[in-house]
Amino acid sequence: MSVKTNADKRWIGQKQYELRAEVKKMKSVETQKKVDKAGKLLQEITDYAQEYESLPKQVRFPRKYICRAGSFQRKFTFVSKEHLKKSLSYNFILVDVFRWLLNITDINYTAKRMLIKYCIVLYGSICECMMNAVISNSNGFLKKTKQMETREMITSDLRSGLDWLWKKREGIHIDLIAQPEDGTYNLKDYKKARSTTYKLLEELQIWAKKS
Secondary structure: OOOOOHHHHHHHHHHHHHHHHHHHHHHHHHHHHHHHHHHHHHHHHHHHHHHHOOOOOOOOOOOOOOOOHHHHHOOOOOOOOHHHHHHHHHHHHHHHHHHHHHHHOOOOHHHHHHHHHHHHHHHHHHHHHHHHHHOOOOOOHHHHHHHHHHOOOOOHHHHHHHHHHHHHHHHHOHHHOOOOOOOOOOHHHHHHHHHHHHHHHHHHHHHHHHO
């Protein structure tokens, strides 16, 4: 039986990478054609719905993109109240719907910015709820992030991310907005809000194991 050397393993790894790249290229061409066709058909369906104010049958929303509530609930090991686990799960599901729109469609301009805004608002609310599950005092969000860092429940980097997210979330108060929101929200903000939220979930899971 031959023993593979490191050189052999590197060669095999390179060939596997090249094969995956080639397969991806082929599928990309096929998928682009499907995207063009789907976009055209969806426009025709939308035109029909606008003209007749209804559809004979609704478009089937893609399955397996949105996570099930149960799969989210199992992650909240640090939350003691079952109804809060469910509420958190439902909001993660809603963000998944928004994420589908951002990732799969070419929605743009004002609609895209507002979609990103409310993803950020939801992530902020989710983080607030997770924090309230482990810090039960009446202090505000920013004071709680400081407390959590002091108690070594979260890292200083995460605290900075959470403080940024909460300030960015302030746009939820429409009557307090001092200037137009054009350019206020972008995909970079969305990705940062998402990564911050999942980082909080991860660090609280680790904290719960130690407690």
